[in-house]
Each structure stands twice: as C-alpha cells, then as structure tokens.
Amino acid sequence: MDADELLEQYAEGERNFEESDLSHEDLKGADLSEINFCYADLSNADLSRASLKDAKLIRINLSNADLSWADLRGADLSGANLENANLSKASLDQANLTNTELSSVNLNRASLDYALLSKANLFNADISGANLVGANLCRANLENADLSNATLDNSSLISANFGAANLKKASLCNANIERASLEGANLISANLNGTNLNKADLSEANIFLATFKNADLTGTRMPDGEIYQPEGYDKKLDNTETSLDKQASMANRIINTEQAPTPVGPYNQAIAASGQMIFVAGQIAIDPRLGDVVYTDDVTKQTEQVMKNLEAILSASGAAFKDVVKTTVFLKNMNDFAAMNAVYAKYFDEAIAPARACVEVARLPKDVLVEIDCIAVI
Numbered sequence: 001m002d003a004d005e006l007l008e009q010y011a012e013g014e015r016n017f018e019e020s021d022l023s024h025e026d027l028k029g030a031d032l033s034e035i036n037f038c039y040a041d042l043s044n045a046d047l048s049r050a051s052l053k054d055a056k057l058i059r060i061n062l063s064n065a066d067l068s069w070a071d072l073r074g075a076d077l078s079g080a081n082l083e084n085a086n087l088s089k090a091s092l093d094q095a096n097l098t099n100t101e102l103s104s105v106n107l108n109r110a111s112l113d114y115a116l117l118s119k120a121n122l123f124n125a126d127i128s129g130a131n132l133v134g135a136n137l138c139r140a141n142l143e144n145a146d147l148s149n150a151t152l153d154n155s156s157l158i159s160a161n162f163g164a165a166n167l168k169k170a171s172l173c174n175a176n177i178e179r180a181s182l183e184g185a186n187l188i189s190a191n192l193n194g195t196n197l198n199k200a201d202l203s204e205a206n207i208f209l210a211t212f213k214n215a216d217l218t219g220t221r222m223p224d225g226e227i228y229q230p231e232g233y234d235k236k237l238d239n240t241e242t243s244l245d246k247q248a249s250m251a252n253r254i255i256n257t258e259q260a261p262t263p264v265g266p267y268n269q270a271i272a273a274s275g276q277m278i279f280v281a282g283q284i285a286i287d288p289r290l291g292d293v294v295y296t297d298d299v300t301k302q303t304e305q306v307m308k309n310l311e312a313i314l315s316a317s318g319a320a321f322k323d324v325v326k327t328t329v330f331l332k333n334m335n336d337f338a339a340m341n342a343v344y345a346k347y348f349d350e351a352i353a354p355a356r357a358c359v360e361v362a363r364l365p366k367d368v369l370v371e372i373d374c375i376a377v378i
Contacts, residue, residue, distance in 0.1 A: 003027050010035065016289065023061075033071075036289075048086075056259065058315065068106075076259065078315035099320045118318045118378070128166075136318065139378075148186075259312030261286035269313045278317045282330070282373040283309040284365055299336040299369040303343040306372050311347070314376055321347045323376040329358040330371040340370055 003025040006017060010032065020040045027042075029049045038058040042065055051071040059079040068088045078098040088108045096116045103123040107130050114134040125145045135155045143163040153173045157180050164184045174194040181201045189209045197212075199219040207223060217228045255270035260283065263269060270280040285302035286309070287294045295301035314320055329344070331337060337358065348354065354374070364371050 003030075028066075043081075058259070058312070063101075076257075076315070079311075079320065096315065098315055098318050116318060119320070138318075255313060255317045257312050257316035259288060259316065260309040261288050261291070270317050276377055278314070278319055278323075278376040278378065280310060280313050280317075280374045280376070282328075282371045283313070284368040284371045286366075288312075293366050293368055296367075297369075299331075300339045300343055302369050303340045303372075306370060307343060307347050310372060310374060314374075317376070317378070319376040319378045322349065322352065323378050324348070324354040324374045325377050326375040327354050327356045328373050329356065330361050330364060331358065332361065332364055332367075332369045334358075334360040336369060344372075 001017075001020050001022060003022065006020070006022060006025075006027070007030060015034060016036045017040060018036050018038045020037065022045055023041050023043045024045060025042070026046045027050055028046045030047070031051045032055060033051050033053045034055060035052065036056040037060050038056050039060065041061045043061045043063045045062070045065045047070050048066045049069045050067070052075050053071050054074040055072070055076070057075055057077045057080055060077065061081045062085050063081050063083045064085060065082070066086045067090050068086050070087070070090045072095050073091050073093045074095060075092070076096045077100050078096050079100065080097070081101045082105050083101050084104045086106045087110050088106050090107070090110045092115050093111055093113045094115060095112070097120050098116050098118050100117070100120045102125055103121050105122070105125045107125060107127045109129040110127070110131075112130060112132045112135050115132065116136045117140050118136050118138045120137070120140045122140060122142045122145050125142070127150050128146045128148045130147075130150045132150060132152045132155050135152065137160050138156050138158045140157070140160045142165050143161050144165060145162075146166045147170050148166050148168040150167075150170045152175050153171055155172070155175045157172075157175055157177045160177070160180045162180060162182045162185045165182070166186045167190050168186050168188045169190065171191040172195050173191050176196045177200050178196050178198045179200060182205050183201050183203050185202075185205045187205050187207045187210045190207075191211055192215050193211055193213040195212070195215045197215055197217050197220045201221045202223055203221050203225055205223050218230060220228045222228050255278070256268065260269055263281070268281065270278050283306045285293055285295060285305040287305060288309070294305055311321065314323070329340065331340060
C-alpha cells in the first residue's frame, strides 16, 4: 500500500489499516485521526505535522520516522518502536507510551503532559525543553537522556533510571522520584521543591544550585554516598506509617479500553489493585471493532483474538505480558490444547512465563472455544 491509496481509503471512511506496510511513505500533514495502525510498519515515513489524534498505534514500527509537530494526543503507542524518530514539538498529551522503545528519540520541546511512559526506554533521548507535567514515568529508562529545561512537575518517576541524565534547570516540583536512580545525573539549578526523593540514589550527582525546599529526602543516598536521615528520624517507624495521600493512591483502579470488548455484565476489563496487582477479566474471541465473536470454528484464530484483547487491557493498565504472573485457560474441548498453546506460547518468554491453569468446561460464553484470564503485577 502507498500513501495515495491509504489516503483515498481513509477519505472513504476506512479506519482499519492494521499491519500495513507504509515505510518511507510521505504522509506529511495528513489527517489520520482515530486510524488503526496497530502492528503496521511506518519506519522512515514522513508524518510531520500529521494528525494521529486518538489513533491506535499498538506495536507500530515508527523507527526513524519524522513526526515533528505531529498531533498524537490520546494515541495508544504501547509497545511501539520509535527508535531514532523525530518527535520534536509533537503533541503527545495523554498518549499511552507504555513499554515503548524511544531510545535516541528527539522529543525536544514536545508536549507529553499526563502521558503514560511507564517502563518506556528513553535511553539517550533528547527531551530537552519538553513538558511532562503529570506524566507517568515509573520504571522508565532515562539513562543518558537530555532533560535540560524540561518540566516534570507532579510527574511520577518511581524507580525510574536517570543514570548520567542531564536535568540541568529541569523542574521536578512535587514530583514523585521515590527509589529512582539519579547516579551521576546533572541536576545543576534543578527545581526539586516538594519532591519525594525517598530512598532515591543521588550518588555522584551534581546538585550545585539545585533547590530542595520541602523535599522528602528520607533514606536518599546523597552525592557523597551518605544516606540522608532527617533529624529525629526513627527507623522503627520506617515503612509502618502511611499517609492519607499514599493510601488514596493505593486504592483500586478501574481499567477500561476500547481496544478490548466492552464488559456486558457486572465486571470490569481489569482492576489495578493497590497500584501493583492487575486482575484481568476472562477474555473471549470478541473483536472490539465488530462487537461480536469471530472465527467461531477455529480455536487457533480465537486464541489469537483473545491474546490481542488481553494485550490491549494490560497495556491500558501500564503492564505487558512480561508482567503477567498467573493465567487461567478455559477450553471447550481439551483436544484443542495443542493449537491454543502454540498461539499462547508466542506471547510469553518461556524462562519467565506465568503460572497457568488449564481446564475443560462444558460451555463458555457465546459458545466460544477458549477463554483466558490473567493476573499481572507492576
């Protein structure tokens, strides 16, 4: 497919271009809002100033693509590959970039307010001057990244890796950097007022002229290697007292995404329990675009659809298959186990595959052949 064919079909109302090959195509300035490019190849494509607002871009390949000034607000880029892509001045507010490959990407002066970047790889990325207010960068890799003059106020950076990152004049006011690694980072003139640095690692970091007014440095490893403890600190109270704010953040969270079937009963797609465990409801072979069961007589294709539905919900939860710790497989006929398992195995690394139960049942919802649920921990 080439750019002209894509734009013609899009103009006629088509939105599903899943797995399309549009590498090196010129789509500069194109309006592709709400398009489905999941698993597509747009590497080296020109999408500068294009609109991909609310687009479905799960696991898309955008390596080396030009997305400067592009509108990606609300887009789902979970698991995507954007290595070396140009996103300078792009709008990614509220976008989902969970588990996304962003190494050496150019995000200079981009807007990522309230974006989800948990577990994203931003190694050596240029994020200078970018806005990341309220963004979720928990467990993200920002090693060697340039975050100079970036704004990360109120962002969540728990357990993120900032090793040797440049945060000169960056603003991290009221951010949560608990247990993050800032070893060797450049924090000259950075604003860390009100920041939670509890048990963070600042060893060998340059904090010259940085401000820490009202910051929580309890248990922080300081640049000289010493562990900071506030005056009057009592180790016996460590990890035993929980603030009301922390209790609120630990409440169960409802997960809902249009990338998976809408619940039709008294249940949700998934529950993130205490901010760590995610319980995903059993998924069957419903294509969310059609709202109905697909491949009624093919257990292989039904399993593929089930795994796509699980992946979409995990992604919306900030998780991935590698975070799954338990699955349950329900089969209409145990003779279908081998066919189901062949598909299932594609989604899990055998070395870290989750525990699993598999049972044969008399009947499943809508008379499908397979249903799978899972539990993930993040």
